[in-house]
Amino acid sequence: MKKEIYVFTRALLTVVLMALVAAKGYAAPPTIIVGPTDAHFQAQGDGGKVLFTWQTSTPGSFNFIVQQSSDGGATFTTIATIPFTGAEDYFHPVSGLTDGVTYVWQVKVESDPVGLFESTYNQTTAYTYVQFTGSVTVGELNKNQNSVTLNVVDNVNGEDNFMVEYMAPNGPWVSGPVFTIPGSEIPRQVTGLMANTSYRFRVVAIKGGNKIYSNEIVIKTNRDFPPKPDSFTVIQTCAEKVTVQAVYSNPSLADQFTVSVNGQIVDSGFMSAVITSTVSVSPGQTANIVIATFNETGLINSDPLTVNVPPYTMNPPSGLTGSEETKTENTINISWLPGTSPCSDGFIDAVEIQLDFLFQDGTTGSRLDVTYGNATNYLIENLKPKTWVGIRVIQRNYTYGTSAQSQQIWIRTLGPPDAPTGLAVATSADPLGEIQNLISFTDIADDETGFIVDYRMNEGDWSYLTSMVANSSMFYHKPLQEGNTYSYRIKGVNQYGDGPYSEVVIVTVEYTKEPKSPYNLQGTIASGSVNLSWLDDSQRESGFIVERSTDGSTWTEIGTTGRNVTKFTDSDVTSGNTYWYRVKATNDVGTSDPSETAEVEYVEVSGLVNVFPNPTVDAINLRMAGERSTITLIDQDNRTVLSRSVKLVDGEASLDLSNLKPGAYQMVILTDGKTKVSRKIYKY
Template sequence: MRKNYFLSLFLLMTAFWHVQASDGSKSTNPNGNSANTTMFVAPVAPTGLAGTPVGGNSTRIALTWNDNSLDESEFQIAYTTLPTGYSFETTSVTNNSAIGGITLTGLQPNTLYYIWVRALKNGVETPPTCTPQANMPTDGPPPGKSASCWSNLVMVSTNQALPAAVTGATVATPYSQRTNTLYFFDNSNNETEFVIERTTGGNYTQIAVIPGVAGTGQRMYVDNTTQPNTSYSYRVTSRNSAGIALPESKTDFFLTLPDPPLAPSNPSLTQDGLGLNFIRFFWINNASNATGFLIQQSVDNNTWVTVGSIPSGDPSFKAENLIEGQRYFFRVIAFNTGGNSAPSGLLVATTLKRVAPNPAFNLAAKTISTTQIDLTWNLGTQDGVTNNRVSQEIYRSSLSATDGFIRIATIGDYEASYSDKTGTPKTKYWYKILTANFQGQSPYSNVATATTLGPPFAPSNLTAVLANDALGNTVIKTTWKDNSDDEWGFTLERSTDSTFATGVLKADLDSNSVAATSIPIEEGLIYYFRVNASNKYGSSKYSATTKLDVVVSAAPNAPYDLKGTATASEVALKWGDDSNKEAAFDVERSADGITFTKLASTGRNEVSYVDKTVAEKTKYFYRVRATNVKGNSDYTNVLQVTTPAKVSASIDLVAEDVFQVYPNPTADAVKVSVSENMLKESGMIIITDKSNRVISKTLLTSNQSEYRLDLSNYSEGTYTISLRTATQQITKRVYKF
């Protein structure tokens, strides 16, 4: 503004000396002629600037003003979100209308903007004399143009932003008859509600409006009004006061389930329904909407097993692989996609009895690979009448020689070998064979066992003890038991915590190793150890973890070479660590170099500290020592540091009663009291944390002298609260606990 003022004065003086000067008989014109000079001035400032946010849009503001000039070429609009600098837009003059206007676009949603407008004219003219106002832009006119004064200031807030569109609408499966759950993803933090619509193939109809939820994430709506066997699709939108977020999110069409069918009835044996190992029966289907039948079987009329599922077209079933001479219970359940019917009545029948063949013998197992074990055996004798074989069954267990056997194959009566290729690596398996014919089953063969190839077995019996090496240095000696003969090596791990997440050291050792030395070690720590073995097939499980508590033997060695750098608000210290025994370092400070006070303690191996409690332009003395349960080391050298003066703009500080902050310290919030004199100026209250990051800004208003600032969501520590105006700044420190 000062530059514009002197420029205006210069142009006025120049124009004055080119205008005819007359006192009635004298003239400054050397030719005696009257010199009529025309004065050109800048355009007249616009007035009546007004603005409104554009409805349904969160990034636009519509502006209008009174055009008070006849010779302007365009208007320049300045806008900002104080305290940032101004941005500028221009608009051309059309038809010399008495009303000017423009719509600002690309703005930030839900944000207060400060806006001015002035007229521009082509050519450099005499600048007007303008009265400064708070927050008025200070930018001069564009090159080659003259400008009017700025209009009045308007402050306009943009609308709230439209919420983000809903995505991922889907219906939970399995679908139900009358209740189905809609899921969708909420991508917005500012919606007020969600609109749920539904269709069966025509237009969508609104069925519910549910409130918005703070934060984003998956949402759900339970629709209790669907009908069985009906096709539906849902459509979901989010909205708030700014409007509806598009596009909508739609689900695929889905078909609700039908009602379950009626139960079957009267299960009965067929004419040839009984055999040595089968039972065949039929029933009556009472349901027109059944898609199939489940056949359930029991040997005690208590525990039921589903043994078959067949389509609804043929209501009969043959239960096979049954035990000879065994009584069985059967029942039938009809089903469709809507569920199961009640069970039918019971069918009770007993299979025929037979005579078992002689068992196989001399069963042997041989390991081939990580997944294959080959079996061989001798076939049992036959008499050609009662004990002839019909089939053989291979059984396997991974638990023991007596438990956990399951059938893995059924082979012909003449085969005497089998390759099991379904094993898992490094697993021990037990095998046995059962021979069967139409008259019964033989006893099992002998049990054979083999172990597939794979990673080695885990080591065990891991121990760790303190020992001395050949030079007399203290080391940790670990030993363990090697439980495998196929490992390629071992990996020994050491950590300072039981989860092996911190301070981990690893040592790769040769095969057949059963001991290792672990260094370096620090006294006062607990070390945890574990070991595993590996080969070409992978690594074994870890051994059980063992730990060793290394006790402190003596006071630590002294730290050395204390150095530091200073600013006006902090002193950064650093020193050397010459001990493996310290539990911490004590940092001490003195104002005179004689009387020292403990300032802080750092952790083990932490060789730096920043003192943020210093004052500017002050001399301090520092020293550091190591400490543990056995005592303290000697001190480092004494470091002398003088903090420099703070570098700041020339801001006047006002009296204490102008700006008060209380309570201090505080647990949740503080109140800020501002004097009436300060309220006459535009300004704000700013909160910064200890890293000088701005975490809160509050504008001063002319009719409010007390403000409540919420600190409940911030961590414990010291915060700076500043009251800033165009001419003054006051700073207070507050401690949050």
């Protein structure tokens, strides 16, 4: 744009000046303008050729006048007119030169038509043409970041020597040292070059002032050694792998990278500004990690990173819970969240479930269950009812190890109620003076449907006493027998069965006064003895005293029985005698009044009464003298259960016992209207 403005301005100025000259009638002197510059030649030698070149910065529409002198510059002849094209560089090939002749060339801008403007000649130095022929070629052998080795092939005849020329971008041609080629080709190294820079290279064959130029080639020097990373850091350390990151401000200086651990290459790839690499390492060991970058020049290692690799640890499972809604007396359903290491692939080979037991009876135990690796819930089976189960979950990876235990939770299976606690007993009298025991306890269960109370007297067997509804805490036991020791125990019951018994509580009920007199004393004759029985009308006796009289007024103690024993056998009797009997109840406080008197006239009846079969199932037969007899059966509680008059046929009679319960009975037989005979029979 500037050149066009300049041309327009110059043309306008020319027109104005010409008008002024014509108007005044002046002769116009020529004006000198800037002519061509940098006129020089390239002697081609072969075939007598020279390439004449020049430059110009003068704008406008004109021609260049090229002239040649063959007498060393004394006279010139125009050999060419070259039109202006707007370029800055121009050339004109000159041929037909004569060997040994000295030439000079010059160039100027052609004068304008009216002679107002003209330029000066720009002249070359003198050149004596010496003819030599051939060619020289150059190629690349190798290179590095600071030098290039060329292969120069000599096909020139008669040259004096050679010279390498090279040009950096936007720079002039630089001449290297002069050399000769002993044979047909030679490698030639150019040093002192800048790395990663494109250069133009050519070789000049020289003979005197004549030159033959080779082909030009462009070679880019190698890049310098790649730099170390600006930063090289560990961004994650795991037991089985480490992640490192390298940052480069100029990644174009390298092509690829490698990562090595303890001298072994474990990763590689193409270069980038940020390189992140995850490499495998050995748990619990030391890893020296190096990143290397390389290009055509070579490789550079980073400073090593020394990493102390931790041993592998897996995070324990979390969120362990057990379902209260679905548990049974034998099963518990649990669930958890897996606890994996952020560095691992998350795979779990197995889950171990550690179970600790606290059974209802206070004993303990343990068990180990195992389930598949990726499980997050598990049904614990084969548990005992009403058992506290302590649960911990452990995850195992067979390659890397075992996690820590999860937090422990305790869940109890369903089952029979826990035993009541705090069992206590207090003895008192009710408003009527009846002795009673108040038994109280603490109900610690919340799942009983009721309670069962057992008791025993002294060292006897345990017996059922009573039942109570759920949430009870006390009950009364009466009537009691004074002078006895009572033991009590309680258990809860529900749909799963009977729970364990509470602790046993024991109390002795002391005597408060003497017992009441027995009554309904009966005497019957047996073979060689008199059998006595009576009824007990007291809860306070410690036993009974049996007395006998042979005259009805003088009494002698003939024996005793224990508490609630209401039978006695007097074996010291004589046939034909009459005996009177009475019984007293006694305890530590005193003795009751005697019972009523029973009179018995003893007659030996052995062999007169036969009872068969004995034991029996549903009937018993009698054989005795006489025509009729009264039969009375008394059970073990001294109650009369049958009394019947039977007729003897030929001295025999049969008695139906099918309606009686199995057990032992005392049979009293009235033989002659007043003689009683006693027999013990057994019914199945």
